[in-house]
Amino acid sequence: MxxxxxxxxxxxxxxxxVPKGVIHIQASFNxxxxxxxxxxxxxxxxxxxGTCGFRGTRRGTPFAAQTAAGNAxxxxxxxxxxxxxxxIKGPGLGRDAALRAIxxxxxxxxxxxDVTPMPHNGCRPPKKRRV
Amino acid sequence: xxxxxxxxxxLSFLSPPSxxxxxxxxxxxxxxxxxxxxxxxxxxxxxxxxxxxxxxPSTVCFNSSYNVQIVVEENExxxxxxxxxxxxxxxxxxxxxxxxxxxxENKQDEKKRRVRDAAKRNRKRASIFExxxxxxxxxxxxxxxxxx
Numbered sequence: 001m002x003x004x005x006x007x008x009x010x011x012x013x014x015x016x017x018v019p020k021g022v023i024h025i026q027a028s029f030n031x032x033x034x035x036x037x038x039x040x041x042x043x044x045x046x047x048x049x050g051t052c053g054f055r056g057t058r059r060g061t062p063f064a065a066q067t068a069a070g071n072a073x074x075x076x077x078x079x080x081x082x083x084x085x086x087x088i089k090g091p092g093l094g095r096d097a098a099l100r101a102i103x104x105x106x107x108x109x110x111x112x113x114d115v116t117p118m119p120h121n122g123c124r125p126p127k128k129r130r131v
Numbered sequence: 132x133x134x135x136x137x138x139x140x141x142l143s144f145l146s147p148p149s150x151x152x153x154x155x156x157x158x159x160x161x162x163x164x165x166x167x168x169x170x171x172x173x174x175x176x177x178x179x180x181x182x183x184x185x186x187x188p189s190t191v192c193f194n195s196s197y198n199v200q201i202v203v204e205e206n207e208x209x210x211x212x213x214x215x216x217x218x219x220x221x222x223x224x225x226x227x228x229x230x231x232x233x234x235x236e237n238k239q240d241e242k243k244r245r246v247r248d249a250a251k252r253n254r255k256r257a258s259i260f261e262x263x264x265x266x267x268x269x270x271x272x273x274x275x276x277x278x279x
Contacts, residue, residue: 087195091229096213103209112216114199116225119232128234 017080018044025069025088025098030057032065032094034072036081044079047072049094065094069101077107086112199223 021044024035035046049064052071058064084107088095099112199219203212220226236244261268 087197091226096217099216100209100213103212109203109212112201112203112212113195113197114220114223114225115195115197116229118198118225118228125232125235128236 018076019081020083021076021081022085022087023069023072023102025065025086025095027065027088027090027092027094027098029060029092031059032068032092032098034065034069034098036072036076036084045072045075047075060093062093062097065092065097066101068094069098070105073102073105073107077105081107083108083110085110087115088113089115089117091116198225 018038020039022037022039022041024033024037026033026035031049033046033048036044038044047068049059049061049068052064052067054061054064054067084102086099086102086109088099103109199216201212201216201219231244261271
């Protein structure tokens with residue numbers, strides 16, 4: 001009974017209005033994932049090039065990143081988000097394209113940050129490919 | 132009884148003094164200009180630690196360290212924003228660094244890469260220098276002619 005109550009409360013919370021949020025873009029070589037969270041980091045919605053219908057090598061293209069960003073922002077603009085920060089992670093072709101799509105969608109941007117994780121010479125990366 | 136005490140004193144004299152202060156934490160303080168389009172690009176910046184003056188007016192509650200930050204001004208054209216971002220990222224060397232760390236590079240590869248980078252840097256510096264010092268270019272050309 002208690003868990004049922006919790007389920008109902010969380011579904012009500014999803015309809016909350018979030019005027020300011022953070023858009024995380026993870027742009028790897030093979031894919032681009034766009035996650036929209038509130039300022040505390042709780043995820044509101046996400047979209048990726050894979051979920052937008054692209055498969056295989058087409059997921060890594062800038063156009064796929066553009067559609068992913070567009071999809072993610074569409075769901076969130078309906079919820080009433082006006083301002084956003086952008087955090088971009090990773091190398092990849094989707095960085096610029098997603099940023100362009102965000103800018104074009106009409107959301108006000110406060111910052112654009114690059115948060116690519118940089119080890120201070122930490123773990124050993126995988127071996128070189130011999131292709 | 133006195134001997135171990137004397138020994139410990141002797142050893143404490145040999146050990147490094149404990150009053151060595153920890154090395155100063157390398158924190159790059161961004162130089163914010165007074166114009167509204169302040170460009171803050173600070174490598175490995177950790178807000179909330181040493182920077183108590185809250186230089187970034189963001190309302191993001193969680194601390195995050197970033198490589199590059201661009202403050203977007205009102206009504207900035209899309210291309211200009213993208214160009215600014217790309218330029219800052221190139222200056223910070225993020226993409227290059229990612230590519231380098233993608234696969235392991237052994238000492239040989241690392242040495243080759245360093246030599247290549249140094250050669251590129253020296254060539255660039257030499258070409259810029261020659262723009263400002265035409266006599267330098269003249270001497271270089273003369274020496275090349277002499278060698279031929």
